Amino acid sequence: MEPSLSCxxxxxxxxxxxxxxxxxxxxxxxxxxxxxxxxxxxSLAAYEDTLTRLAQAVPQYSPPPALWRRxxxxxxxxxxxxRPRRGRRALAxxxxxxxLLGAAWGAWQAxxxxxxLRQQWQVLRSELEVQRRALAFLTLPEVxxxxxxxxxxxxxxxxxxxxxxxxxxxxxxxxxxxxxDRVYQxxxxxxxxxxxxxxxxxxxxxxxxxxxxxxxxLAAYQAAGITAEPAGGSPGPTxxxxxxxxx
Amino acid sequence: MAEMAPPDAALxxxxxxxxxxxxxxxxxxxxxxxxxxxxxxxxxxxxxxxLTQEVFLLVWCSAGTYRPTGSALAWLLRLTRNRAIDLxxxxxxxxxxxxxxxxxxxAAGADAAEQRxxxxxxxxxxPEQRQALWLAFFQGMSHxxxxxxxxxxxGTVKARIRRALQALRQRLQ
Numbered sequence: 001m002e003p004s005l006s007c008x009x010x011x012x013x014x015x016x017x018x019x020x021x022x023x024x025x026x027x028x029x030x031x032x033x034x035x036x037x038x039x040x041x042x043s044l045a046a047y048e049d050t051l052t053r054l055a056q057a058v059p060q061y062s063p064p065p066a067l068w069r070r071x072x073x074x075x076x077x078x079x080x081x082x083r084p085r086r087g088r089r090a091l092a093x094x095x096x097x098x099x100l101l102g103a104a105w106g107a108w109q110a111x112x113x114x115x116x117l118r119q120q121w122q123v124l125r126s127e128l129e130v131q132r133r134a135l136a137f138l139t140l141p142e143v144x145x146x147x148x149x150x151x152x153x154x155x156x157x158x159x160x161x162x163x164x165x166x167x168x169x170x171x172x173x174x175x176x177x178x179x180x181d182r183v184y185q186x187x188x189x190x191x192x193x194x195x196x197x198x199x200x201x202x203x204x205x206x207x208x209x210x211x212x213x214x215x216x217x218l219a220a221y222q223a224a225g226i227t228a229e230p231a232g233g234s235p236g237p238t239x240x241x242x243x244x245x246x247x
Numbered sequence: 248m249a250e251m252a253p254p255d256a257a258l259x260x261x262x263x264x265x266x267x268x269x270x271x272x273x274x275x276x277x278x279x280x281x282x283x284x285x286x287x288x289x290x291x292x293x294x295x296x297x298l299t300q301e302v303f304l305l306v307w308c309s310a311g312t313y314r315p316t317g318s319a320l321a322w323l324l325r326l327t328r329n330r331a332i333d334l335x336x337x338x339x340x341x342x343x344x345x346x347x348x349x350x351x352x353x354a355a356g357a358d359a360a361e362q363r364x365x366x367x368x369x370x371x372x373x374p375e376q377r378q379a380l381w382l383a384f385f386q387g388m389s390h391x392x393x394x395x396x397x398x399x400x401x402g403t404v405k406a407r408i409r410r411a412l413q414a415l416r417q418r419l420q
Contacts, residue, residue: 015412050416052321057353057365058287063278064296071300
Protein backbone atom coordinates (compact mmCIF):
# COMPACT_ATOMS: atom_id res chain seq x y z
CA MET A 1 0.00 0.00 0.00
CA GLU A 2 1.43 3.40 -0.97
CA PRO A 3 1.66 6.00 1.82
CA SER A 4 -0.91 8.74 1.34
CA LEU A 5 0.26 12.17 0.22
CA SER A 6 -0.55 15.50 1.78
CA CYS A 7 -1.97 18.25 -0.45
CA UNK A 8 1.42 20.03 -0.42
CA UNK A 9 3.26 16.88 -1.49
CA UNK A 10 0.66 16.24 -4.16
CA UNK A 11 0.85 19.84 -5.44
CA UNK A 12 4.64 19.47 -5.80
CA UNK A 13 4.11 16.52 -8.14
CA UNK A 14 1.09 17.79 -10.09
CA UNK A 15 2.99 19.57 -12.87
CA UNK A 16 4.95 16.39 -13.60
CA UNK A 17 1.80 14.30 -13.23
CA UNK A 18 0.00 16.48 -15.80
CA UNK A 19 3.01 16.12 -18.11
CA UNK A 20 2.90 12.34 -17.52
CA UNK A 21 6.56 12.57 -16.58
CA UNK A 22 6.14 10.38 -13.48
CA UNK A 23 6.79 6.64 -13.43
CA UNK A 24 3.73 4.45 -12.69
CA UNK A 25 5.09 3.95 -9.17
CA UNK A 26 5.37 7.72 -8.62
CA UNK A 27 2.02 8.45 -10.29
CA UNK A 28 -0.03 5.97 -8.28
CA UNK A 29 -0.05 7.81 -4.89
CA UNK A 30 -0.87 11.05 -6.73
CA UNK A 31 -3.84 9.36 -8.43
CA UNK A 32 -4.97 7.97 -5.07
CA UNK A 33 -4.82 11.42 -3.45
CA UNK A 34 -6.57 13.05 -6.39
CA UNK A 35 -9.49 10.64 -6.17
CA UNK A 36 -10.64 12.25 -2.92
CA UNK A 37 -9.22 15.80 -3.02
CA UNK A 38 -11.26 18.42 -4.92
CA UNK A 39 -8.60 21.09 -4.32
CA UNK A 40 -5.84 19.09 -6.02
CA UNK A 41 -8.29 17.99 -8.73
CA UNK A 42 -8.89 21.68 -9.53
CA SER A 43 -5.16 22.35 -9.55
CA LEU A 44 -4.56 19.41 -11.89
CA ALA A 45 -7.36 20.62 -14.17
CA ALA A 46 -5.62 24.02 -14.42
CA TYR A 47 -2.32 22.35 -15.39
CA GLU A 48 -4.05 20.14 -17.93
CA ASP A 49 -5.83 23.12 -19.40
CA THR A 50 -2.46 24.87 -19.80
CA LEU A 51 -0.98 21.83 -21.54
CA THR A 52 -4.00 21.48 -23.81
CA ARG A 53 -3.63 25.11 -24.86
CA LEU A 54 0.08 24.56 -25.47
CA ALA A 55 -0.76 21.55 -27.63
CA GLN A 56 -3.26 23.62 -29.61
CA ALA A 57 -0.81 26.44 -30.23
CA VAL A 58 1.26 24.44 -32.74
CA PRO A 59 0.96 25.37 -36.44
CA GLN A 60 -2.26 23.94 -37.77
CA TYR A 61 -2.31 21.72 -40.87
CA SER A 62 -5.16 19.85 -42.48
CA PRO A 63 -4.75 16.08 -42.50
CA PRO A 64 -4.45 14.41 -45.93
CA PRO A 65 -7.91 14.39 -47.61
CA ALA A 66 -7.96 10.57 -47.92
CA LEU A 67 -7.16 9.99 -44.26
CA TRP A 68 -10.74 9.56 -43.05
CA ARG A 69 -11.47 6.99 -45.80
CA ARG A 70 -8.35 5.04 -44.82
CA UNK A 71 -9.30 5.23 -41.16
CA UNK A 72 -12.84 4.10 -41.87
CA UNK A 73 -11.53 0.99 -43.62
CA UNK A 74 -9.45 0.11 -40.57
CA UNK A 75 -12.32 0.22 -38.09
CA UNK A 76 -12.72 -3.27 -36.59
CA UNK A 77 -15.90 -5.24 -37.20
CA UNK A 78 -18.82 -4.96 -36.63
CA UNK A 79 -19.32 -2.49 -39.47
CA UNK A 80 -20.57 1.01 -38.86
CA UNK A 81 -24.06 0.76 -37.49
CA UNK A 82 -26.07 3.06 -35.35
CA ARG A 83 -27.68 1.55 -32.27
CA PRO A 84 -29.48 4.28 -30.39
CA ARG A 85 -30.21 2.40 -27.18
CA ARG A 86 -29.48 5.14 -24.71
CA GLY A 87 -31.31 6.15 -21.63
CA ARG A 88 -32.53 2.81 -20.34
CA ARG A 89 -30.99 3.42 -16.94
CA ALA A 90 -32.20 7.01 -16.86
CA LEU A 91 -35.68 5.69 -17.57
CA ALA A 92 -35.32 3.26 -14.69
CA UNK A 93 -34.36 6.13 -12.40
CA UNK A 94 -37.31 8.19 -13.66
CA UNK A 95 -39.56 5.22 -13.12
CA UNK A 96 -38.26 5.00 -9.57
CA UNK A 97 -39.09 8.66 -8.94
CA UNK A 98 -42.57 8.19 -10.38
CA UNK A 99 -43.08 5.24 -8.10
CA LEU A 100 -42.09 7.28 -5.07
CA LEU A 101 -44.44 10.10 -5.97
CA GLY A 102 -47.32 7.95 -7.05
CA ALA A 103 -49.20 7.10 -3.89
CA ALA A 104 -51.41 4.75 -5.88
CA TRP A 105 -48.65 2.20 -5.93
CA GLY A 106 -48.44 2.08 -2.19
CA ALA A 107 -45.60 3.01 0.10
CA TRP A 108 -44.16 -0.48 0.38
CA GLN A 109 -43.72 -0.79 -3.37
CA ALA A 110 -42.03 2.62 -3.59
CA UNK A 111 -39.68 1.71 -0.76
CA UNK A 112 -38.67 -1.48 -2.55
CA UNK A 113 -37.96 0.46 -5.72
CA UNK A 114 -35.82 2.95 -3.83
CA UNK A 115 -33.69 0.12 -2.45
CA UNK A 116 -33.29 -1.36 -5.92
CA LEU A 117 -32.31 1.98 -7.42
CA ARG A 118 -29.88 2.67 -4.62
CA GLN A 119 -28.19 -0.65 -5.31
CA GLN A 120 -28.14 0.13 -9.00
CA TRP A 121 -26.66 3.54 -8.28
CA GLN A 122 -23.90 1.97 -6.17
CA VAL A 123 -23.06 -0.41 -9.02
CA LEU A 124 -22.98 2.46 -11.53
CA ARG A 125 -20.79 4.52 -9.25
CA SER A 126 -18.25 1.72 -8.82
CA GLU A 127 -18.33 1.09 -12.60
CA LEU A 128 -17.63 4.77 -13.20
CA GLU A 129 -14.73 4.65 -10.76
CA VAL A 130 -13.20 1.68 -12.60
CA GLN A 131 -13.65 3.54 -15.91
CA ARG A 132 -11.99 6.63 -14.45
CA ARG A 133 -8.97 4.62 -13.34
CA ALA A 134 -8.85 2.83 -16.70
CA LEU A 135 -8.83 6.16 -18.48
CA ALA A 136 -6.07 7.50 -16.23
CA PHE A 137 -4.03 4.36 -17.01
CA LEU A 138 -4.62 4.86 -20.72
CA THR A 139 -2.95 8.25 -20.59
CA LEU A 140 0.35 6.92 -19.19
CA PRO A 141 3.22 7.09 -21.69
CA GLU A 142 4.40 3.79 -23.19
CA VAL A 143 1.14 2.01 -22.54
CA UNK A 144 1.08 -0.89 -24.99
CA UNK A 145 -1.85 -2.54 -26.61
CA UNK A 146 -2.42 -6.15 -27.56
CA UNK A 147 -5.47 -7.43 -29.41
CA UNK A 148 -7.23 -10.48 -28.05
CA UNK A 149 -9.02 -12.48 -30.72
CA UNK A 150 -11.36 -15.43 -30.81
CA UNK A 151 -11.03 -18.42 -33.08
CA UNK A 152 -13.69 -17.51 -35.59
CA UNK A 153 -16.19 -15.67 -33.38
CA UNK A 154 -16.86 -11.95 -33.51
CA UNK A 155 -15.82 -11.39 -29.88
CA UNK A 156 -12.64 -9.40 -29.45
CA UNK A 157 -10.73 -7.52 -26.82
CA UNK A 158 -7.77 -5.32 -26.16
CA UNK A 159 -5.35 -5.47 -23.25
CA UNK A 160 -3.66 -2.16 -22.46
CA UNK A 161 -0.55 -2.73 -20.40
CA UNK A 162 2.63 -1.11 -19.24
CA UNK A 163 5.73 -3.31 -19.05
CA UNK A 164 6.81 -1.99 -15.65
CA UNK A 165 3.37 -1.96 -14.04
CA UNK A 166 1.37 -4.78 -12.50
CA UNK A 167 -1.82 -2.94 -13.43
CA UNK A 168 -3.44 -3.26 -16.86
CA UNK A 169 -6.81 -2.61 -18.45
CA UNK A 170 -8.84 -5.16 -20.38
CA UNK A 171 -11.67 -4.08 -22.68
CA UNK A 172 -13.81 -6.71 -24.41
CA UNK A 173 -16.57 -6.48 -26.98
CA UNK A 174 -19.20 -8.92 -28.18
CA UNK A 175 -18.61 -11.63 -25.60
CA UNK A 176 -21.98 -13.27 -24.89
CA UNK A 177 -23.47 -12.44 -21.47
CA UNK A 178 -23.18 -15.46 -19.14
CA UNK A 179 -25.61 -17.06 -16.71
CA UNK A 180 -25.49 -15.51 -13.20
CA ASP A 181 -23.43 -18.43 -11.87
CA ARG A 182 -20.67 -17.96 -14.48
CA VAL A 183 -18.00 -15.27 -14.99
CA TYR A 184 -15.25 -14.57 -17.48
CA GLN A 185 -11.70 -14.98 -16.19
CA UNK A 186 -8.48 -13.51 -17.60
CA UNK A 187 -5.35 -15.65 -17.54
CA UNK A 188 -1.81 -14.32 -17.87
CA UNK A 189 0.70 -16.85 -19.17
CA UNK A 190 4.42 -17.05 -18.38
CA UNK A 191 6.86 -19.94 -18.95
CA UNK A 192 4.01 -22.40 -19.42
CA UNK A 193 2.29 -21.32 -16.19
CA UNK A 194 -0.82 -19.22 -15.61
CA UNK A 195 -1.65 -16.38 -13.24
CA UNK A 196 -5.18 -15.22 -12.52
CA UNK A 197 -5.71 -11.78 -14.09
CA UNK A 198 -9.17 -11.23 -12.59
CA UNK A 199 -12.81 -12.03 -13.25
CA UNK A 200 -15.45 -9.90 -14.95
CA UNK A 201 -18.88 -9.89 -16.49
CA UNK A 202 -20.14 -8.24 -19.65
CA UNK A 203 -23.26 -6.16 -20.17
CA UNK A 204 -26.16 -7.01 -22.48
CA UNK A 205 -24.17 -5.70 -25.47
CA UNK A 206 -21.19 -7.91 -24.65
CA UNK A 207 -19.04 -5.01 -23.41
CA UNK A 208 -16.79 -5.57 -20.41
CA UNK A 209 -14.02 -3.67 -18.67
CA UNK A 210 -11.58 -5.16 -16.18
CA UNK A 211 -8.95 -3.41 -14.13
CA UNK A 212 -6.23 -6.06 -14.04
CA UNK A 213 -3.90 -6.42 -11.05
CA UNK A 214 -1.28 -8.97 -11.98
CA UNK A 215 1.04 -10.68 -9.48
CA UNK A 216 4.06 -9.68 -11.59
CA UNK A 217 4.95 -6.73 -13.86
CA LEU A 218 3.26 -7.27 -17.22
CA ALA A 219 6.62 -7.58 -18.99
CA ALA A 220 6.95 -11.01 -17.34
CA TYR A 221 4.03 -12.46 -19.32
CA GLN A 222 4.07 -13.83 -22.84
CA ALA A 223 0.36 -14.21 -23.54
CA ALA A 224 -3.16 -13.64 -22.21
CA GLY A 225 -6.37 -15.63 -22.57
CA ILE A 226 -9.98 -15.52 -21.43
CA THR A 227 -12.22 -18.43 -20.43
CA ALA A 228 -15.68 -18.78 -18.88
CA GLU A 229 -15.55 -20.07 -15.31
CA PRO A 230 -17.86 -20.68 -12.34
CA ALA A 231 -18.77 -17.56 -10.34
CA GLY A 232 -15.83 -16.47 -8.20
CA GLY A 233 -13.29 -17.77 -10.73
CA SER A 234 -11.18 -20.94 -10.87
CA PRO A 235 -7.60 -21.76 -9.85
CA GLY A 236 -7.04 -22.88 -13.46
CA PRO A 237 -9.06 -22.77 -16.70
CA THR A 238 -11.88 -25.31 -16.82
CA UNK A 239 -13.25 -24.45 -20.27
CA UNK A 240 -11.85 -23.69 -23.74
CA UNK A 241 -10.17 -20.37 -24.41
CA UNK A 242 -12.57 -17.79 -25.86
CA UNK A 243 -10.13 -14.97 -26.54
CA UNK A 244 -6.36 -14.91 -26.63
CA UNK A 245 -3.34 -12.93 -27.73
CA UNK A 246 0.43 -12.66 -27.37
CA UNK A 247 1.91 -9.83 -25.32
CA MET B 248 -33.91 25.85 -38.50
CA ALA B 249 -30.33 24.63 -38.68
CA GLU B 250 -29.62 21.38 -36.84
CA MET B 251 -27.50 21.81 -33.70
CA ALA B 252 -24.12 20.06 -33.76
CA PRO B 253 -24.13 17.30 -31.12
CA PRO B 254 -21.89 18.04 -28.12
CA ASP B 255 -18.65 16.07 -27.74
CA ALA B 256 -19.91 13.97 -24.83
CA ALA B 257 -22.93 12.89 -26.89
CA LEU B 258 -20.67 11.96 -29.80
CA UNK B 259 -18.42 9.86 -27.55
CA UNK B 260 -21.44 8.13 -26.04
CA UNK B 261 -22.60 7.27 -29.58
CA UNK B 262 -19.12 6.06 -30.52
CA UNK B 263 -19.19 3.76 -27.49
CA UNK B 264 -22.36 2.33 -29.07
CA UNK B 265 -20.43 1.71 -32.33
CA UNK B 266 -21.90 4.63 -34.23
CA UNK B 267 -19.47 5.25 -37.09
CA UNK B 268 -21.18 8.47 -38.12
CA UNK B 269 -20.39 9.90 -34.68
CA UNK B 270 -16.72 8.97 -35.10
CA UNK B 271 -16.69 10.69 -38.48
CA UNK B 272 -18.16 13.85 -36.91
CA UNK B 273 -15.56 13.76 -34.14
CA UNK B 274 -12.80 13.24 -36.71
CA UNK B 275 -13.94 16.20 -38.79
CA UNK B 276 -14.25 18.30 -35.64
CA UNK B 277 -10.83 17.54 -34.16
CA UNK B 278 -8.79 15.60 -36.75
CA UNK B 279 -6.94 18.79 -37.71
CA UNK B 280 -5.77 19.49 -34.15
CA UNK B 281 -4.75 15.86 -33.62
CA UNK B 282 -2.87 15.73 -36.92
CA UNK B 283 -1.18 19.10 -36.27
CA UNK B 284 0.07 18.11 -32.81
CA UNK B 285 1.33 14.79 -34.19
CA UNK B 286 3.11 16.60 -37.00
CA UNK B 287 4.64 19.17 -34.64
CA UNK B 288 5.99 16.40 -32.39
CA UNK B 289 7.09 13.90 -35.03
CA UNK B 290 8.11 16.34 -37.79
CA UNK B 291 6.87 13.95 -40.41
CA UNK B 292 3.64 14.17 -42.43
CA UNK B 293 3.25 10.43 -43.09
CA UNK B 294 3.92 9.41 -39.49
CA UNK B 295 1.55 12.13 -38.26
CA UNK B 296 -1.19 10.74 -40.55
CA UNK B 297 -0.58 7.21 -39.26
CA LEU B 298 -0.65 8.40 -35.67
CA THR B 299 -3.88 10.33 -36.28
CA GLN B 300 -5.48 7.12 -37.49
CA GLU B 301 -4.21 5.28 -34.40
CA VAL B 302 -5.68 7.90 -32.08
CA PHE B 303 -9.14 7.69 -33.65
CA LEU B 304 -8.99 3.89 -33.69
CA LEU B 305 -8.19 4.04 -29.99
CA VAL B 306 -11.17 6.34 -29.49
CA TRP B 307 -13.33 3.83 -31.39
CA CYS B 308 -12.18 1.03 -29.07
CA SER B 309 -12.22 2.94 -25.78
CA ALA B 310 -14.86 5.67 -26.00
CA GLY B 311 -16.77 3.77 -23.30
CA THR B 312 -13.97 4.55 -20.84
CA TYR B 313 -14.12 8.30 -21.46
CA ARG B 314 -15.19 10.22 -18.37
CA PRO B 315 -16.23 13.79 -19.10
CA THR B 316 -14.07 15.65 -16.56
CA GLY B 317 -12.12 17.61 -19.17
CA SER B 318 -12.96 18.39 -22.77
CA ALA B 319 -12.95 15.69 -25.43
CA LEU B 320 -10.30 17.68 -27.30
CA ALA B 321 -8.06 17.65 -24.21
CA TRP B 322 -8.46 13.87 -24.07
CA LEU B 323 -7.71 13.47 -27.79
CA LEU B 324 -4.61 15.65 -27.55
CA ARG B 325 -3.43 13.70 -24.50
CA LEU B 326 -3.83 10.42 -26.40
CA THR B 327 -2.00 11.98 -29.36
CA ARG B 328 0.87 13.20 -27.24
CA ASN B 329 1.22 9.85 -25.46
CA ARG B 330 1.34 7.92 -28.75
CA ALA B 331 3.82 10.42 -30.19
CA ILE B 332 6.01 10.09 -27.09
CA ASP B 333 6.04 6.31 -27.53
CA LEU B 334 7.24 6.76 -31.12
CA UNK B 335 9.84 9.36 -30.20
CA UNK B 336 11.23 7.19 -27.40
CA UNK B 337 11.40 4.20 -29.73
CA UNK B 338 13.21 6.36 -32.29
CA UNK B 339 15.72 7.50 -29.69
CA UNK B 340 16.31 3.92 -28.51
CA UNK B 341 16.86 2.65 -32.06
CA UNK B 342 18.92 5.47 -33.47
CA UNK B 343 20.30 6.89 -30.25
CA UNK B 344 19.40 10.16 -31.93
CA UNK B 345 19.18 13.64 -30.51
CA UNK B 346 15.90 15.51 -30.17
CA UNK B 347 14.81 17.20 -33.37
CA UNK B 348 14.91 21.02 -33.42
CA UNK B 349 15.56 23.11 -30.34
CA UNK B 350 12.52 25.28 -29.76
CA UNK B 351 8.86 24.92 -28.90
CA UNK B 352 7.13 24.39 -32.26
CA UNK B 353 4.47 27.06 -31.84
CA ALA B 354 2.66 28.74 -34.72
CA ALA B 355 4.98 31.47 -36.05
CA GLY B 356 2.22 33.46 -37.70
CA ALA B 357 -0.02 33.03 -34.66
CA ASP B 358 -3.11 34.56 -36.20
CA ALA B 359 -5.70 33.46 -33.63
CA ALA B 360 -5.83 35.41 -30.37
CA GLU B 361 -5.61 32.19 -28.36
CA GLN B 362 -2.47 31.04 -30.18
CA ARG B 363 -0.92 34.48 -29.76
CA UNK B 364 -1.64 34.44 -26.01
CA UNK B 365 0.08 31.06 -25.61
CA UNK B 366 2.99 32.10 -27.78
CA UNK B 367 3.50 35.33 -25.78
CA UNK B 368 3.30 33.42 -22.50
CA UNK B 369 5.92 30.93 -23.74
CA UNK B 370 8.13 33.74 -25.09
CA UNK B 371 8.13 35.34 -21.64
CA UNK B 372 9.70 32.24 -20.05
CA UNK B 373 13.45 32.23 -19.40
CA PRO B 374 15.22 30.36 -22.25
CA GLU B 375 16.34 27.48 -20.01
CA GLN B 376 12.75 26.88 -18.85
CA ARG B 377 11.49 27.01 -22.45
CA GLN B 378 14.07 24.45 -23.47
CA ALA B 379 13.22 22.10 -20.58
CA LEU B 380 9.51 22.38 -21.38
CA TRP B 381 10.12 21.68 -25.06
CA LEU B 382 12.15 18.56 -24.26
CA ALA B 383 9.56 17.30 -21.76
CA PHE B 384 6.35 18.18 -23.58
CA PHE B 385 7.10 17.94 -27.30
CA GLN B 386 10.00 15.49 -27.23
CA GLY B 387 8.59 13.28 -24.46
CA MET B 388 11.93 13.02 -22.70
CA SER B 389 11.97 11.82 -19.11
CA HIS B 390 13.59 14.00 -16.47
CA UNK B 391 16.61 11.70 -16.41
CA UNK B 392 16.97 11.91 -20.18
CA UNK B 393 16.78 15.70 -20.08
CA UNK B 394 19.36 15.86 -17.27
CA UNK B 395 21.75 13.67 -19.29
CA UNK B 396 21.09 15.57 -22.53
CA UNK B 397 21.63 19.02 -20.99
CA UNK B 398 24.27 17.76 -18.55
CA UNK B 399 22.61 19.40 -15.56
CA UNK B 400 21.41 17.90 -12.24
CA UNK B 401 18.08 16.09 -12.15
CA GLY B 402 16.72 18.47 -9.51
CA THR B 403 17.43 21.43 -11.79
CA VAL B 404 15.46 19.79 -14.61
CA LYS B 405 12.48 19.19 -12.34
CA ALA B 406 12.57 22.74 -11.00
CA ARG B 407 12.79 24.30 -14.48
CA ILE B 408 9.87 22.29 -15.83
CA ARG B 409 7.74 22.92 -12.77
CA ARG B 410 8.45 26.66 -12.80
CA ALA B 411 7.78 26.86 -16.54
CA LEU B 412 4.40 25.18 -16.18
CA GLN B 413 3.47 27.23 -13.13
CA ALA B 414 4.35 30.45 -14.95
CA LEU B 415 2.39 29.44 -18.05
CA ARG B 416 -0.58 28.47 -15.92
CA GLN B 417 -0.57 31.85 -14.18
CA ARG B 418 -0.14 33.86 -17.37
CA LEU B 419 -2.86 32.00 -19.23
CA GLN B 420 -5.43 32.06 -16.44
